[in-house]
Amino acid sequence: MAIWKDPTQPKKDTALFPQAEPSPAAAPINPTRNETASAAMSTNPESISPVRAVPASSPAMKESIIASDLTIEGKIQGAGHVRIAGRFKGDVDVKGDLTVEQGAKLDGSVKADKVIVSGELDGNINSASRVELMATCAMNGDIKADTLTVASGSRLRGRVECGNWDNAPAKRESSDASKHEAANTAA
Secondary structure, eight states: OOOOOOOOOOOOOOOOOOOOOOOTTSOOOOTTSSOOHHHHHHHOGGGSOOOOOOOOOOOOOOEEEEOTTOEEESOEEEESEEEESSEEESOEEEESEEEEOTTOEEESOEEOSEEEESSEEESOEEEEEEEEEOTTOEEESOEEEEEEEEOTTOEEESOEEESOTTTHHHHHHHHHHHHHHHHHHHO
16 A cells, blocks of 8 residues: 655745736726737736725624524623523623613623513613513513603513713702702892
8 A cells, every 4th residue: 555645736826916007008997899808818817906905984883693403601791782582691781782682581690782672681781772672571680771661561670860960960059059040140
C-alpha cells in the first residue's frame, strides 16, 4: 500500500487593484458597440475604474426569538429586539423592544424601550418609554414607564408610575413659585 501526499500548490499573489483614477484619454465602454467588458479590459485596462464598496445604510435592529418549546435561564443584555415565546428566567436589559407572547412566561426585571406583554411577567418593568398590557396579560410587578396601555381583561398586580417624572417636580416648583409671586404683587 502506497501513501503519498499531494504537493501543496503555492498561493497565488492576490494583490489588490490600485485605486488610481482612469486617465482622461481612456475611452469609455460603449454599450452600443458589440464589445464585451472583458475585451475592453484586455485592450485598455485603464478605462475601468476600480470597484469600491458602498457602505450600507444603518441596518434595522435584529430580533432575537426564544421559541415556545425552550426554557432558558440567564440574562439578556444588548441592543436589538427580543421576542419571548417560551420561558425565560432572568433579567432583560435591551436597547430595543421586548415582546412576551401569549403562553410565554418571563421571571425577572425588564428594561427596554417598548414592552408588549401578552403572556405572564413576574417582575418589574423599569424605565420603558411605552408599555402595552394585552388582554391575555398576567403581570405581577411594578411598572415605571412614560406611557401605559392596559387592555380590557389583562391582570396587573403592582405599583404603576406613568409619565415623565424627571421634569415634573421642577415644573411644579416653578409654577408654585410663580403663583406666590403673582399673589404677592396683587396684594
